[in-house]
Amino acid sequence: MAERVWLVTGGSGQVGGALAAAPPPGVRIVAPPRAVLDLAAERLDIAPLLAAEGITAIINCGAYTKVDQAEDEPELALRINGDAPGALAVAAHAAGIPIVQISTDYVFAGDKPSPYFEADPTGPTSAYGRSKLAGEQAVAASGARYAILRTAWVFSPGGANFVRTMLRLGRERDTVGVVDDQVGCPTHAGDIAAAVAQVTLALEDGRSGDGIWHLVNSGETSWHGLAARVFARAALRGQPAPQLNAIPTSAYPTKAPRPANSRLVTGRLYHDFGIRLRPWQEAADEAVDAILAGEGDTRP
Template identity: 50%
Template structure:
């Protein structure tokens, strides 16, 4: 089954190209300008693909505080235009969103129906995309995920490996809890969902995050242990590492709906981490 994919070099897009092979028609920034909603919609109206997956986004969380208008177009208006075009063609439209649509309070996993209240511009832009996609009137699936990592692109795993090669000790935030999620697992889930939706499944709003939940500091400890890096770690509060954009303290995601509807279980991030470290040649 041929699938039109918006995104080419990002973490999930790279894995979708691996999963889909020649059936994944991946569009890079030079082919699809995400700041131009009409142009992206036109590509969907012209495609012969049986489904559309959007994994392209404005992801510079801190920079979005100063560029919220652009982030809102790329993460909101353009996915909305894509979803309307897909609806006009009768094509399933799948889109990746984020835990940042929540305010991060509490200590229990977020469910799909929980109230949304983004803390930052990036979260607001992604929520706008969710709302416009749902209002487009077509067959859609929104997959909220968190803490994405892989062997390529920019992510926490690669940053920790780089820093541990430069320093003997690191201070890492220990009061933000979330679900590290392998990009490959997200790609596998999206591809399976697209296939099932092409056969008539209505889709909906779903959560997908690696298990078990863990803090950034504990995630770093697992990275160093598995990579054989001798690094002294100090857990610090978020207040000791201020950033332009506020981060949610609780990014746990409840993933039972996706498993019930599509038979897709949340991945064990530790197994995914081992795969990534092997690909990077970093297993201890």
């Protein structure tokens, strides 16, 4: 069997890092750092890299992920999240290989009273969400075989994420206030990476058509609910537990609006690939344990 070689962007991030750290058997990962493959480049030409490395699939985990900052630099966010996926996908098409694009719940307005299906109308309310939607559209229009996987509320032992922030605040403060009127599906980057690998294999082998799938851990909660789980697990491991207060979104203003409802329905992923991610509670507990065991990195 010919060797599989996957180009993974964002290899220093949560999802790309998890994928690069644990590729499936028989897969070689090429994960160039930003200095080598800059998604903000005016002219992104990856054809030479694809040819030189013999790339058989592209997985775009790289993204401009600073949601609030994107309001101040929407052009840069659009270049990285909208134009770059399009350029990667066009190159994938030319090379006859598939592309997997990681996307987000932020493509939705968040005002639906029930969880979002893949086919629900999009309506991003932030510059970040609009840039990610542009990326979806560019990939779908490229002619390449593609899978767009929308995930949400990503955490991992390393990188900047809510679970790590809560553990830090729990050490620094006696009282922590967390919003309880935004609901979503917290998701472990390692679980995303494993599922992305399965989908990529299926796409490469022609066992899947093109499409959009939602990819999150099972179950749902609020940010407050996730914080409560994190502090409960940390307390079991001997960490001090702060008093946790529920606050409304209005008490925690952010530059970019956040979707009130980020819940994603994952039935399509199960139907088409047999993939169902474990409950978010289990995944969050595992991340807390890993962070407390010092397995994460030292970034804030």
